[in-house]
Amino acid sequence: MINNNCLIDELKKLKESSKEAVENITSFSEFKNYMHVKRNVQDELFNIIEKSSKSNSSKLILVCGGVGDGKSHIISYFKNNYPDIISEFEIHNDATESFEPGKTSIDTLNDVLKDFNDDNILHSNKKLILAINLGALSNFIDSKYQENFKNLKQYVEDKKILDVDISDNSYEEESNFQFINFSDYHIYSLTEEKAKSQYVEDIINKIVQDDERNIFKNSYKSNCQNCDINYKCPIKINYEMLMKESVKEKLIDVLIECVVKDKLIVSTRSLLNFIYDFIVNTELDNKNNEELKVYIDKISCEQFIKCIFVSNLFEHRELSQILNSLNKIDPINSISEDLDNIIIKLNITEDIAGVFNSYLNIDGNNYLESLMSKNDVIEDEKMKLKTKTEQNYLIDSLINMFIRLNIFIPRENLNLNDKIYLEYMKNLYYWNIGDIDNIENLYSDVKVAIYNWNGEALDGRINISVGKNQMRYKISQKLNLEADLSNIKVNESEELLKFNPSLIIGYESEENGINYKIDIDFNLYELLMRIKNGYRPNKNDKYNYINFVEFINKIQKLGSQNKEIYIEDKQGLGVSNYKLVYKQAFGRFEFKSTNEV
Template sequence: MDNNVIKTLENGYKFLVKQFLEVEESLITSPHSSIVKGRILAESISKEVATLENLNYLNTLSQNDRLRELSRHTDVEKWILDIFHNIRNIGNNAAHGKVEGELQNALHIHRNLYKILSWFVEIYIDPNIKADDYEEPCLQKSSDKEIEDIKNEIKKIKLNNNYSNESGKNEKPTVIKGRDCLIDELSKLRQSSKEAVESIKEFSDFKKYMHVIRNVQEELEEIVKKANESDKSQLILVCGSVGDGKSHIISYLQNEYPEIIANFKIDNDATESLLPNQTSMEKLNILLDNFSDEKIKKNNDKFLLAINLGTLNNFIDSEYGERFLTLKRFVKEKKILDTSIESNGFDEESNIQFINFSDYHLFTLKNGIVRSDYIKTLIGKVTDKNENNLFYKSYKGNCLECENKAKCPIKANYEFLGEEEIKDSIVDLLVQAIIKEKIIVSTRALLNFIYELIISRTYIDINSPVFKKKIGKLKIKEYIKSLTPNILFEHRELSFIFKALSEIDPVNIRNEEVDEFIVKFNSSENIMKFFESNINYPKGYIEKFKEEEFKGESKRYLLKLFIRSYYMCGYGDLFSLKDTVYEEYVRNLYYWNKGEKNNLRNMYSKIKEGIMKWNGETSKNNINIFIGKNQTKYKISEELELKINISNLHKNDDVELNKFISFIQVGYKTDKDINLQFINVDYALYSLLNKVINGYRPNKKDRNRFINFIEYMKKLENLGSQKEQIFITEKNRDENRKYKLEYDEEFDQYRFLEI
């Protein structure tokens, strides 16, 4: 872009330029998406302003609160803050489906963003610059023929949709209608789609179709019904994290039980106030006034409040918390903010009820393995072959008749995702990513993930009116890279889910069997035989390149496709891609949450062994310690006998666990019965301890990653025999001699001897 503001930002603020161009690129084809991206860019700029003003703490606040604080503590002028607020309000309204004339609003935001960027450059980068005048966005640079094609296609689409940009009432929708393609339906899954954002006032036909019943919904239903019958005031806290489905389920209850919900006051966004001069804490103070200590027993109001755990914690600890000590005691007694599983059944004696979405996971544990009917059902809502499925109807009506049907990766991926075996593999991979990489996956993020699995945005620009012609011209390499098994692991930039999946790419698994196969694959002249004999693809999935000849680099990316596909839908016994440590951890997680101590003996012993060997190999019931300078000729150790402490195990008779703690808490005590604090062992630490047992020595990166465990080790070392005796062993000699230094307290003497 030939613009002095953009050119200046390129040096040091490329990410702002990238976001601005993304806003511009989706203006015409997806104005709603452009509005959402514009709001995000405005937030990014305000965070940069806060950083440059040495007010970094503001970057943890909401946009509204951050702008208010910038107004109080900086010289940022009112006119620029007003523009920030204008973008914020339009973005929030769009997110809740309250914007008419999306194209006009998108253009308005684009113009205002340019004003903000110009101001940012003049104030913080180059005070001597005179910003170029704003220019209306135009089509991306393309060949003359492509531009003409785009213009013709847009004319057709405008006619099909009765599009008018004069009244502002017949705006073009988020997706381009009139082009007869499955992607128009799939686009409803995107996070930038209006359908992806929850509004408690609306439960659209699409949301009704996509709704999947969860345990948390059934428990909330019961609480709401009983609260409605109560003659007391009732505050129901619907707690959790951003995007975990709180608003969706409240919207569902409104639609399913309108007469009951009509008796409740509802607020589904306690994190932010829409008023510029009001903080989220001030908003909550007003909203919850009738549930203050003074009024909670004097009314029979019913209030359903969706609130994130962080906001709840901030509120009860804020200056307003003194008015709500009853609420504060309830939160602490029920351990809502703690890592524990507490009963949340309706309490007739209480004016406050709760349900915590964080206690529920997207998967369950049963007989030592993971499963997720929820994720699998959600994928099925997109791919199941039934006439109630709007996606499948579009697939039948459009894909099967499309001129590109034999060479379209979108169609191929949709069919691939519809296979039962593939759904199970996707569930397995997602749960692995959740457990191994500790990501929190919301339903909103999950729907966007399904969309990305089907449509490769790297090679397919679905916003182009002539994208079908480009699909027909995809090169073989581009087609292969656009297939789901490759999308899954090669696009960490798409989202935090894809980033986590890239860490567990089957291509990175190395064992003797895999290495032998790679040699065989690379030396074979007929590599298609491996696919035909070992991969269970849907019909036609690789038909486009079956007759191609692959050499060199092309063979390497085909090898990646094979290994990833073999993990997802392979058969035979070519090689194993199993992660036995992960499977072992999941079994132990299940037994620990069930409190089955007889099945946990080996786990406690293994973790203990990893602890004792953390500082290196030594004698049984000894642990190495580090005294003074790092020694190369000797190692020093002390006696330390650890006993297992299972006092935190609680029996659970459920066969399938819907609510559980996602890590294992293990405890030990010394031979003197001194109880140590419990250690939280997640998969990462469990895996590392397994490596330590097998001779691995933790490095600086490991120690920085597991700071809490390092602190635990320091406390542990102080409980050994080092005050009475230590052992010194020679290293790296043909015959390593061992010595003991001990203190005789009775005679106040030290004794050094060889043993």
């Protein structure tokens, strides 16, 4: 008999549209209390709040960060779990809102912070927790009220709260201001091996672990396991897949990859919604329980493939920013000779299941695993289709599913990882811990890309852009650059929880010691590595990375162009080389042919 209760009823609590997803500082439900995952920022903030509560002076605690980074959730958690301590404070949340229609959010902040203006702060004993986005904080300290809050503005500037660099937020008893910046913390941590996310892992575990408070696992045990159609239910199978360590680990890996490549801000709400999308396909989400059971009971092979978790991850970019980013790293778009050979083999072999078994860890206890491990199941599904075109479409769908599954449940890994991304993450770790030996190649590679930005020149020279682009003449200058490591700080931690998420690389002129730095995120790094290997940046590249263009323009001024330049004249198959030298003692230029090739 088909069970009328369903796991999906509980899973829907994970959706962003669920009432459970709404953060309310005055309430903290039992479900939220169970789903709460402790983060490193929580301990640091609680330490500041606890010490401030015992102080006799006024305390303004700035809880800073970006939109959706969990400020409201943690304050709500403290309010629910530590009422005695939090009762010492007033709390102002969502500083972008105004209390009165005639007032802006800036006006509201001026009212809220009146006890902390320059006239009142020393005579006040008020304690206030202010959850505020960095943009709103910046706007306020530069607003028309800034003359009244010079002390606060000076504090923000001294602590470099609004800067990219990580700030020291340790508690200071003598100060009326305290702060913590959620932007200094990330959804992932850095290790030499790879980036990790204990936070995401803990969230997933909350959904799949054995715990009497876990409504999802309880529903799975009482409903899914006793349901007559559980063998081919994509929701049940996807939920079981989420329990697998390899799936969990790879899901975290690809999520971090999206955060790094697309600068995604993954809030707890969006993460929970993402896990729902992983388990429940849109085709199943829109049905009531009775319709859902009927649909699954009659589900076809093609429909099943569309509902399995790898299809949910890579084929629904329209559903969320996370899925949109995942679509960009879909493994079926990977370029690999080994992958090409496997695809050819799958298209011509009569033993598709044998190939699947060689490359995938298949248990064989549900429809997905039967489909992937038994040739007779595949053949039966092909026979149900009327035309050769439909059969070919089924094979293509199976191959796509096979490629995607290989990154989650590999027996023999096809190694479809983005090598440049993995290289970037290692460099990011070594740069943040100040490992000079391991970042030497990084500085050398970026230096080559700098020299090749305007086209490859002879050794030790860099091309100069003069006038309109043309093919005949190429003008270059000598440029002697050395790595500037003055901003490198040694950190002996094996796992970094607070770190700069991009590489700030500097170079200086050997002649005059002038230096410039450039912030290199993954996308710029990828472009620079391509340039190092011979790629020539086009107009779009230079438009998209205007900051790097400005950096190049500054770097070029460190060269020898005020003393001498080299001119290459291409005429047909021949090349003539010249040098223009300024003789300062005689106040004139000398133009001569050279023998350099």
